[in-house]
Every structure is written in C-alpha cells, then in structure tokens.
Amino acid sequence: MTSLVIIKTGDAFPEVVDQYGDFEQLFINQLTTALPEHVSLSVWDARKQGVPSSPTSFAGIMLTGSHSMVSEQEPWSEALKPWLVQALDENVPMLGVCYGHQLMASAFGGISDYHPAGRESGTRNVRLTQAGNQDPLFSMLPSHFPAHLTHAQAVMQLPPNTTVLAHNSHDAHQALRYGPRQWSVQFHPEFTPAVMHAYIERQKAALRDQGENPDALIHAITDTQAASGLLRHFLRFI
Structure with a gap:
C-alpha cells in the first residue's frame, strides 16, 4: 500500500468545518470514490508536525489552501520549501491548491504576494492556454470551465x-506546471457550491469594500464538476 499525502496548510472558517469539514476533508470527499485500491490517503499538518519524511516515501502529494499568506513567510511554511524542491527534483507527483499553489511557486523561485486588483471570490470562468490544452493532466478538462475561487494573494x-496552463481576467496564473508531474492551481477544485456560498457570506464586508456585489456573487455560484474532476484525474499520475 502506498500513500497519497495531503499536506494541510490551514483551517477553513469554523462554520465551514462544522458543516462540511476542514480543507483536508473536502479533498478526501472528492478523492475517496476514485482512489485506486493500492493507494491510501494520509494527512500531514505542516503547521503542527513540521516537515514530512522524504518525498519519495509518498506516491503523491497534495497541498491544501490556507488563510495564511505565503508572503508572511511563517517558519513552518518556509521549512516546507526545500522539501517541495526535493519532491520536484525527484519527480514525485504534486498538486498544490490556492496557498499550496502560491507556496510551490515561491519555493521554486517565483514570487507570491497580494494581487493589486484585490480579492477574487466566487465561481469564475477559467480558460486553458494552448499549453494547457496539450498538458497530460489539464487536457482532460474543457478548454474553459467554471471554478470556485477565494484568494487575496496570487503568483x-x-x-x-x-508553464502557464490556465488563466482568467483576474489572474494570469490560474494553473501552472513545474515539471513532468508537478502542477498547481489557484482555484479550489475541492470546494462545493455550499462551501463557496459560506465563504462569500463570511467575506461580504470585505468584498463590498472593494466594490464587489456579494449577493450577485452568491447568485452566480454554479456547480464546478470539471474543476473538481482535476483532483481525480491527478490520481492517474501517482
């Protein structure tokens, strides 16, 4: 039995955790039915447990979102960077989401920081680049699809x-590939419409402050089966 490890980098809002589960549980909910028999799921909380054992001890790696900010360079987050570089060097399959996306990009020599246009929240359209349409993972998705998003920082x-695999009008770097089996996405493939709704409810004041209409964002929430499918498609590479 080999293990796909979910690196937990933060907690969802308490009301989300109570009703739908924390970030890692949202991943597990999407993955359980598609998991190969020989692969188990494990969770590693990097904030509490430090750096995991050698990346090659895992069949694959996923990194969750977080309410922390990569640019704040918290010690536990910085400690993960050399480990992520080692995983890339050893071609361990990886998929980072939101904070995980920004942390991977930062670990590999990029810069993650606050987006000058402010927060992006809600169900937004994402479009594949030409490279995305030809990518072994992203070519399994439609050329454009809705995805759930909530982030203040970006790559x-x-x-x-x-390689840039997907973008939208807010963020030029919605999906990236760093190596043969190493990807990251700014959007949340693990979110359900109900979780997206809860996030916008929590962020209403901040969204109004930047000129957004939270009620319109809630009304625009749709199902994101294509985006969610990314997690299950990733299993083919482990």
Whole structure:
C-alpha cells in the first residue's frame, strides 16, 4: 500500500468545518470514490508536525489552501520549501491548491504576494492556454470551465521553467506546471457550491469594500464538476 499525502496548510472558517469539514476533508470527499485500491490517503499538518519524511516515501502529494499568506513567510511554511524542491527534483507527483499553489511557486523561485486588483471570490470562468490544452493532466478538462475561487494573494512572478496552463481576467496564473508531474492551481477544485456560498457570506464586508456585489456573487455560484474532476484525474499520475 502506498500513500497519497495531503499536506494541510490551514483551517477553513469554523462554520465551514462544522458543516462540511476542514480543507483536508473536502479533498478526501472528492478523492475517496476514485482512489485506486493500492493507494491510501494520509494527512500531514505542516503547521503542527513540521516537515514530512522524504518525498519519495509518498506516491503523491497534495497541498491544501490556507488563510495564511505565503508572503508572511511563517517558519513552518518556509521549512516546507526545500522539501517541495526535493519532491520536484525527484519527480514525485504534486498538486498544490490556492496557498499550496502560491507556496510551490515561491519555493521554486517565483514570487507570491497580494494581487493589486484585490480579492477574487466566487465561481469564475477559467480558460486553458494552448499549453494547457496539450498538458497530460489539464487536457482532460474543457478548454474553459467554471471554478470556485477565494484568494487575496496570487503568483505574481513565475518561477523559471514554469508553464502557464490556465488563466482568467483576474489572474494570469490560474494553473501552472513545474515539471513532468508537478502542477498547481489557484482555484479550489475541492470546494462545493455550499462551501463557496459560506465563504462569500463570511467575506461580504470585505468584498463590498472593494466594490464587489456579494449577493450577485452568491447568485452566480454554479456547480464546478470539471474543476473538481482535476483532483481525480491527478490520481492517474501517482
């Protein structure tokens, strides 16, 4: 039995945890039915447990979102960077989400910081680049699809030798590939419409402050089966 490890980098809002589960549980909910018999799921909380054992001891790695900010360089987060570089060097399959996306880009030589246009929240359209349409993982998705998003920071400068696989009107770096089996996404493939709704409810004041209409964002929430499918498609590479 080999293990796909979910690196936990933060907690969802308490009301989300109570009703739907924490970030890692949202991943597990999407993955359980598609998990190969020979692969188990494990969770590693990097904030409490430190750096995991050698990346090659895992069949694959996923990194969750967080309410922390990569640019704040918290010690537990910085300690993960050399481990992520080692995982990339050893071609361990990886998929980072939101904070995980920004942390991977930062670890590999890019810059993650606050987006000058502010927060992006809600169900937004994401479009594949030409490279995305030809990518072994992202070519399994439609050329454009809705995805759930909630982030204030973004990958502002790409690492060397990184391929942009998807973008939208807010963020030029919605999905990236760093190596043969190493990807990251700014959007949340693990979110359900109910979780997205809860996030916008929590962020209403902040969204109004930047000129957004939270009620319109809630009304625009849709199902994101294509985006969610990314997690299950990733299992083919472990």
